[in-house]
Amino acid sequence: MRVVVCAKQIPDPATEYKLEPDSHWLVRPGEQVLDDTDRYGVEMGLQLAQAAGGTVTLVSMGPTGTMQGIRQALAMGADKAIVVDDPELRGSDALLTARVLAAVISREGFDLVIAGTESTDGYSGVVPQMVAEFLDVPALTYATSVQVGDGSVTIHRQTNTGYEVVEASLPAVVSVTAGVVEPRYPTFKGIMEAKKKPVETHTLADLGIPAEIGQKVTTVTAAASRVAGAKIEDDGEAYLKIVELLAQRKVI
Amino acid sequence: MASVWVFSREVDNGPSTLSLELMTKARDLGEVAVIYVGVGSDAAFATLGEYGARKVFHFDPGDHLVAAPVAHALAEMAQVQAPDLILFGQAYDDRDVAGRLAARLGATVLSNAIDVGLEQGPATTSHEIFGGTQIAGAAFTGPGPYLVLVRPKSFAASPVGIAAPQVSKQKPAEVGRADARVIETHIEEREGPKLEDAAVIVSGGRGLGSPENYQLIEKLGKLLGAATGATRALVDAGWVPYAKQVGQTGKTVKPEVYIAAGVSGAMQHLVGMKDAKTIIAINKDPDAPIFAIADLGIVGDVHKVLPKLIEALENR
Ligand SMILES: Cc1cc2nc3c(=O)[nH]c(=O)nc-3n(C[C@H](O)[C@H](O)[C@H](O)COP(=O)(O)OP(=O)(O)OC[C@H]3O[C@@H](n4cnc5c(N)ncnc54)[C@H](O)[C@@H]3O)c2cc1C
Numbered sequence: 001m002r003v004v005v006c007a008k009q010i011p012d013p014a015t016e017y018k019l020e021p022d023s024h025w026l027v028r029p030g031e032q033v034l035d036d037t038d039r040y041g042v043e044m045g046l047q048l049a050q051a052a053g054g055t056v057t058l059v060s061m062g063p064t065g066t067m068q069g070i071r072q073a074l075a076m077g078a079d080k081a082i083v084v085d086d087p088e089l090r091g092s093d094a095l096l097t098a099r100v101l102a103a104v105i106s107r108e109g110f111d112l113v114i115a116g117t118e119s120t121d122g123y124s125g126v127v128p129q130m131v132a133e134f135l136d137v138p139a140l141t142y143a144t145s146v147q148v149g150d151g152s153v154t155i156h157r158q159t160n161t162g163y164e165v166v167e168a169s170l171p172a173v174v175s176v177t178a179g180v181v182e183p184r185y186p187t188f189k190g191i192m193e194a195k196k197k198p199v200e201t202h203t204l205a206d207l208g209i210p211a212e213i214g215q216k217v218t219t220v221t222a223a224a225s226r227v228a229g230a231k232i233e234d235d236g237e238a239y240l241k242i243v244e245l246l247a248q249r250k251v252i
Numbered sequence: 253m254a255s256v257w258v259f260s261r262e263v264d265n266g267p268s269t270l271s272l273e274l275m276t277k278a279r280d281l282g283e284v285a286v287i288y289v290g291v292g293s294d295a296a297f298a299t300l301g302e303y304g305a306r307k308v309f310h311f312d313p314g315d316h317l318v319a320a321p322v323a324h325a326l327a328e329m330a331q332v333q334a335p336d337l338i339l340f341g342q343a344y345d346d347r348d349v350a351g352r353l354a355a356r357l358g359a360t361v362l363s364n365a366i367d368v369g370l371e372q373g374p375a376t377t378s379h380e381i382f383g384g385t386q387i388a389g390a391a392f393t394g395p396g397p398y399l400v401l402v403r404p405k406s407f408a409a410s411p412v413g414i415a416a417p418q419v420s421k422q423k424p425a426e427v428g429r430a431d432a433r434v435i436e437t438h439i440e441e442r443e444g445p446k447l448e449d450a451a452v453i454v455s456g457g458r459g460l461g462s463p464e465n466y467q468l469i470e471k472l473g474k475l476l477g478a479a480t481g482a483t484r485a486l487v488d489a490g491w492v493p494y495a496k497q498v499g500q501t502g503k504t505v506k507p508e509v510y511i512a513a514g515v516s517g518a519m520q521h522l523v524g525m526k527d528a529k530t531i532i533a534i535n536k537d538p539d540a541p542i543f544a545i546a547d548l549g550i551v552g553d554v555h556k557v558l559p560k561l562i563e564a565l566e567n568r
């Protein structure tokens with residue numbers, strides 16, 4: 001089974017995110033990390049490929065930089081990576097991103113594409129569905145569990161009131177929630193091997209896709225902010241302050 | 253007059269509250285047609301009329317997963333009827349349909365909007381970024397239709413009470429290999445008020461330490477007649493169902509009082525609850541970000557503060 005995992009490199013969420021002054025694009029340092037959201041996709045892909053016998057290929061769009069995030073995913077066990085890096089893709093919207101990912105995926109060939117439900121830095125939450133449409137396959141979305149059978153895939157799809165069991169034939173796209181599986185930590189051996197795994201790099205011209213972006217950020221302004229109230233250290237009696245405030249607000 | 257379509261997914265035999273919010277906004281922007289997805293009923297269509305729908309396109313995809321059959325049919329309709337703007341809610345089926353429709357039309361979709369404008373030229377949107385500390389204004393740059401996903405509770409739903417809309421039944425498209433089937437539906441039981449509508453909410457985070465301790469949240473919730481919520485950390489760990497998740501990818505809530513216990517206050521949690529009128533936080537870390545928006549912050553251990561609070565309320 002050919003499993004493709006869409007995985008994104010993002011600025012380390014532990015650092016403060018900044019925007020570039022005129023374009024308002026997110027500042028992306030040379031060293032980016034694997035989006036935590038996509039660690040679940042990588043793990044799911046590895047487990048399914050192992051069970052069915054197959055390969056895991058990473059597909060990623062964005063500035064490659066030091067490739068740290070890609071290497072993280074390779075160190076977990078993915079076989080190879082295909083990266084699309086082109087200055088014209090800066091400020092890309094979900095549509096162009098999905099077009100690019102789908103073009104790479106269909107060139108490569110696939111049985112199952114796995115993505116996260118939403119990325120940490122962009123959180124448009126529509127890229128997997130768009131990729132599925134470009135590939136003309138179903139998108140089984142918001143999966144909390146995934147099972148691959150003979151030519152078909154079945155998921156538990158998270159809903160507002162519980163879950164649905166959804167089934168489709170392969171090939172398909174599946175988007176997974178955080179928590180679908182427990183991502184492994186790369187082993188030392190994995191990290192060493194990752195350094196030698198193949199990483200293909202493409203530009204937009206290689207894919208024959210025009211750099212059309214249908215949106216722009218025009219302004220960024222400070223939001224009206226809340227003013228914090230009293231902060232008190234619990235001395236064993238702090239609960240009384242809560243009771244008092246609840247009474248004031250007529251909750252009790 | 254501009255033509256605005258609003259996507260409405262059926263919930264509990266009627267249009268979702270989120271779609272009524274969108275219709276209320278859409279009325280200010282142009283003439284409203286609603287894409288209604290579900291079994292449908294006269295009562296449901298009447299509600300759509302009350303909130304300003306002039307036309308209703310009704311789809312009932314049965315046990316097919318909604319996205320592809322509805323998106324493909326909509327793409328054809330949109331090419332003929334050329335709506336200026338199509339509004340969706342930031343919700344699961346909405347996202348699926350919007351994404352597929354956008355790809356099919358080659359149209360951009362903007363997600364997580366909290367406001368939408370449609371005057372001369374391309375539509376404009378506003379988005380909260382960095383946990384709601386900043387507002388980004390965005391604009392489409394190409395031709396329409398403009399597809400926008402709007403966060404819940406961005407607009408207050410209010411009826412206008414116009415005549416019954418003109419309802420047309422639409423056929424979901426045959427989508428061949430892009431089809432998926434819903435073969436089972438599981439509904440989890442809920443106790444107490446609905447999270448989205450509750451006046452008081454008690455939420456727990458990882459600081460509770462173990463799944464059993466979520467009972468403290470439930471006990472307190474019961475005493476206050478409150479709904480109970482949680483951070484994504486608890487949902488991912490399987491302690492509580494997703495229906496309880498508050499935040500960017502969960503529910504957006506605006507209660508009178510929100511109590512956060514053992515919640516750090518990550519950006520993605522804050523965007524879902526920061527508009528609560530009064531916020532009370534209990535966290536043992538004095539530097540936890542939740543304190544920056546709390547009206548009352550208790551620096552303390554939830555395992556000590558919550559039992560005492562519960563006892564005090566029980567004794568009242
Ligand atoms: C794309 C994306 C979407 C997301 N969407 C959401 C969302 O919708 N909702 C959401 O909630 N999160 C969401 N998250 C996750 C979010 O980033 C945080 O990881 C999550 O909110 C943290 O949950 P927490 O506060 O329970 O856990 P933690 O961040 O681990 O915080 C636990 C807190 O408990 C405190 N604590 C520990 N022990 C005690 C004790 N004994 N007494 C008192 N306090 C104690 C600690 O000081 C700490 O502040 C999303 C993340 C991403 C990337």
Ligand SMILES: Nc1ncnc2c1ncn2[C@@H]1O[C@H](COP(=O)(O)O)[C@@H](O)[C@H]1O
Pocket residue numbers: 005006007008009037038041059060061062094097101114115116117118119120122123124125126127128
């Ligand atoms: N630039 C990208 N490169 C690779 N995968 C991506 C990219 N953008 C989005 N994705 C995939 O789509 C998922 C959802 O992202 P988004 O729609 O941007 O919230 C992510 O978790 C990834 O799996």
